[in-house]
Amino acid sequence: MRFNKNKKQDFEKRGLYVEVQNGDFGKAMRKFKKKVAEDGLLQDLRKREYYESKGTKRRKAKEAAIRRYKRQRAKDQATLGY
Numbered sequence: 001m002r003f004n005k006n007k008k009q010d011f012e013k014r015g016l017y018v019e020v021q022n023g024d025f026g027k028a029m030r031k032f033k034k035k036v037a038e039d040g041l042l043q044d045l046r047k048r049e050y051y052e053s054k055g056t057k058r059r060k061a062k063e064a065a066i067r068r069y070k071r072q073r074a075k076d077q078a079t080l081g082y
Helices: 008-014 025-039 041-048 054-080
Strands: none
């Protein structure tokens, strides 16, 4: 299958990839793992592994927001002193 880089559709079909240079598979694997982590694919798969009701999603989102808020307040207090 040939990919035409001028067409956006063909490029999207390709997905994440890393080219192995000089037979250095270890380096290519590290780069690939980094790309997957940055893209959030594994996180998304873990999230979709089991069904989660709307109420549970809402509750988790609220708890995460509270954690972010508390973390930001602690950071402000450390930097600004109040």
